[in-house]
Amino acid sequence: MSETIAVIGGGPAGLEAARGVAELGGTAVLVEKESFLGGTPIRERYAALTPHFQSAEEAMGVLIDGVTSQPTAEVLLEHEVTACEGEAPDFRLTVTGPGGERVIECGSIIVATGFEHFDPGRETQLYGYYEHPDVLALQDLESMLKDHNVVRPSTGLPPERICFVQCVGSRDRHIGNEYCSKVCCGVASKEAIEVRQQLPGCKVFIFYIDMRMYGYWENQIYWPAQEEHHVQYIKGIITEVLKKGDKLLVRGEDTTMGRPMEVAMDMVILSVGMEPSKGTRAMAGILGIEPNKYGFINAANPPLDTVSTSRRGIFACGASLGPADLEDCASSGGAAAMKALAFLRRKPVKVG
Amino acid sequence: MTMTDDRSAFYKNTNVAGFDDVPFEEKERLFGLVKADMRFPDYLYGCYECGICVAACPSARFYDFSPRRIAQAAGREDVELVYQQMQEDVWECSQCFSCVRCPRGNNPGGVITVMREVAVKEGLVSAREALEGYSRIIYKIMSTGTQVSPDMLQPDAFPDWGPEVKDVSDNLDLWRRALPPETHHTTSTGWDVDEKTLLELYLIWFHTGALDMIAEVDEGLHMILQEVMEERLEDAGVEV
Amino acid sequence: MPIPVEALLKKKEHFERGPDDPRSEDFHHELFELEEQGEWIVHRAPEPWVGVTTKYGNIKKIPKAHLWHHKSCGQCGHIPGYSTSIFWVMRKLGYDYNDPRDQTSCTAWNYYASATSNAGAQAAVAMRNFAAAYESGYFPLIHCGTSYGHYKEVREELMKHPELRAQVRDIMGKLGKQMVMPEEIVHYSEWFYAMRHEIAALQTRDMSGIAATVHPACHYYKLVEGDAIYDPDVYRGQRTAIVTGVAEALGAEVRNYSTWFDCCGFGFRHILVQRDFTRSFATLRKIERMKEEADPDVVLTHDTGCVTTLDKSQFAAMAHGKNVGVPVMSEAQFAALAMGAHPYRVCQLHWHSADYRPLLEKMGIDWQAAWAEFQEDLKKLESGERKFSTWDDVG
DSSP: OOOEEEEEOOSHHHHHHHHHHHHTTOEEEEEOSSSSSSOHHHHTTOOBOTTTOOBHHHHHHHHHHHHHTOTTEEEETTOEEEEEESOTTOEEEEEEETTEEEEEEESEEEEOOOEEEOOGGGOSSBOOTTTOTTEEEHHHHHHHHHTTOOOOTTTSSOOSEEEEEEEETSSBTTTTBOSOOSSHHHHHHHHHHHHHHHOTTOEEEEEESOOOOOTTHIIIIIHHHHHTTOOEEEESOEEEEEEETTEEEEEEEETTTTEEEEEEESEEEEEEOEEEOHHHHHHHHHHTOOBOTTSSBOOSBTTTBOSBOSSTTEEEOGGGSSSOOHHHHHHHHHHHHHHHHHHHHSOOOOOO | OOOOSOTHHHHOOOOOSSOOOOOHHHHHHHHHHHHHSTTHHHHOOOOOOOOHHHHHOSHHHHSSOOHHHHHHHHHHTOHHHHHHHHHTGGGGOOOOOGGGGOTTOOOHHHHHHHHHHHHHHTTOHHHHHHTTTOHHHHHHHHHHSOOSOGGGOOTTTOGGGOTHHHHHHHTHHHHHHTOSSGGGOOSSSSSOOOHHHHHHHHHHHHHHTHHHHHHHHOHHHHHHHHHHHHHHHHHTTOOO | OOHHHHHHHHHTSOOOOOTTOGGGOOTHHHHHHHHHTTSOEEEOOOSSEEEEEBTTSOEEEEESSSEEEEOOHHHHHHOHHHHHHHHHHHHHTTOOEEOOSSOOOOOHHHHHHHOOSOHHHHHHHHHHHHHHHHHHTOEEEEOOHHHHHHHHHHHHHHHHOHHHHHHHHHHHHHHTOOOEEESSOEEHHHHHHHTHHHHHHTOOSOOTTOEEEEEOOHHHHTTTTTSSBOOTTSGGGSSOOTTHHHHHHTTOEEEOOTTTTSOOOOTTHHHHHOHHHHHHIIIIIIIHHHHHHTOOSEEEEOOHHHHHHHHHTHHHHHHTTOSOOOOEEEHHHHHHHHTTOOTTTTSOGGGOOSOOHHHHHHTTOOHHHHHHHHHHHHHHHHHTSOSSOOHHHHO
């Protein structure tokens, strides 16, 4: 029987899943819509990864080599899944690419189409991302950090005061994203440390509702950010950003005093949350698997089975399931590979 | 601890700087009334204590007032704190509803609206004191269907609004007749309201219990209003 | 500038909401469903109407004509040039309307100030007015920002709570009135926005030298925030386009200031009996900031409370040496002036407090001659030659 497993999406989770399938002796076909592998960390030009500060390119490079070095892993770049027919273990997955259409016959499918960053224009609070050049999002700053060129877009000069605003697009009943995006507290703190390293004269502030520093992140990121790098953490989220002169005024509550406060900043970085990517939304429809109410793929048997979907033989991993950090991607990628292959190898149960 | 039916002992003393304390059960009861309001579940979910509401609030800049504390007290069912807030805090809110920016979907201004109504209905002295000086306005809106009529622009009522107030009051009749909209030639109301419309308004006040709420705020005012309304309804042959 | 920054700025130029925003769900479905269930009649927006976009990308119908003017007590009472200008502009554009006597105030001022009312009374007052409009055959146009916000709130409560509908139906029954909910709750400033190009086409005075700051009313865009006008060409769709759209269409220069989202400080009861709060807020947070940062010739807003607060708070503040002294008016009065309206006969600026005369001079209006003309009108009224000024008398 064919042990071909289609992995849709070549980001960290998909790469780990494809490598896992191949290492275990199956055949992986990795379908990626971009012309490169590595997913969002590469496309958005992430600088260093959270929490260990390794270069995104190096880390993804390791994962990519892990796949491309496998003889039983095939990579299809610039290809998108456009149709799916049949039932497990006989799926016929149509993919379309620059050369035209091709049908992949596979026994099971792993969805790893990931997330996209929340668009700050949809935020309930009044941050003016589309009005003020100096209001940016986390991934915008990543790109500047990577180039060692953190400057105010309005002047081209380095900022003297920069602040992060947490929970943008997450944890909000109006927007409908009633979840925490898990990584933004860690990522913002990591970026804060990097700013302090690249611009020692710049004051860095983080305005937050709660500081979500799960597990070892507490001591890997949060404590050093405060203790070594003197990032200022202020409990009290920002609601408005307005222009005053050539600065930005941010407005929040000084919860130590219990009073409204407004302070001037040179740059405001919005810690945007995760939403399902267009690919994730599309796969739910094309593959006929249930999304949850946020549009992420629904893990059908939580909490102990984190990768099975509502359809036999189709699994999901990484941020296509919901907010995920890199460890989640690696873990769920591996779990999906294991389950997708085990599904095919299971002896059929005799009935009667 | 038994609760006496006669609550008036706690509400008679009008000569206070602060407010009278009442038994815990009374505070629970008052909070229970707030919680039981039809709108309350729409107005209060959980609270992040994030401060967005305070940051957006104009009253928080001027008074020692915090919509966050309102939401937190109600959320925690801290009936002592809610009782305190019902005396003073709730009257500091400017009802601008900037606080509905709350990411949890709370409406602290809405919670305050409900708390105020309970304070008024239950005859709290602090409510009466807060609404002192407001009786004229209540009378005008309830009996004429418009508010802040032209003839209320008197220089001794609004000395800080500028010398134009005196000009208006000196020339009121003339200036009103100089307004082209046909409905605006009034001085004791904002515009000319039909008699039938007023009777419909009175019936609304009667049937919804809004008129009765005034009895707790200003007994004299309530009496006058009731008389005026009943008389006009009777004249028109309408039964209440 | 290095490439990444340019790329970032390019990315931030254009905001596209996308199809998956749950807030784009249209409440009208529920309105019509309730109509099918027999809960109420939905008063359809009459043709012709203009479609405008609201915050989450839905279309709102703004009828051009056959409007029932739901007047504002504060406007008609204290700043009657505001409502007069609304009628005047509508007449000039040639659209028919009804100025009813069968209309009560929304009573929200009392409700929010004194809480001597309740959800049932407020809903009944609203529905009584809507029914009266329906009976007249004209479609309600709400003059006051607070009435508008309050009625949007009432609509939500009625949609959500069948027991409230039942209570109001019972009362409407006693009044011999039907349960009617308008298809849209339309604010007059939304009509002005929808008509801004028709208004500009009739413009006779040049506003290009006038700098304005805009104060958007809290109750317009913060209550039921999805039902408010947003325009990708105004503030890139990030702030409500109301008032600004009209000012820009008239050629005025709209300037920014750092307390744009702040409340004016009206506070309902506060402006009448606790004016130190209102005055402090209006002058320190709004007027002073506007003057300091934008130095406008006029402050434009679109709500009764806001005009009153921002205008009347300046006099006493001036005595305390505050940086105030800028005229305040509605965009309706501003549009009327742009269309050649008489500053006193129509815009009734003599009811305002902050000095508007430098503004009129900048607009090329000889206010002394205009005042003399108005005085002539008053003489005629005094002598009995005229009983009232009519629309024919004011030009």
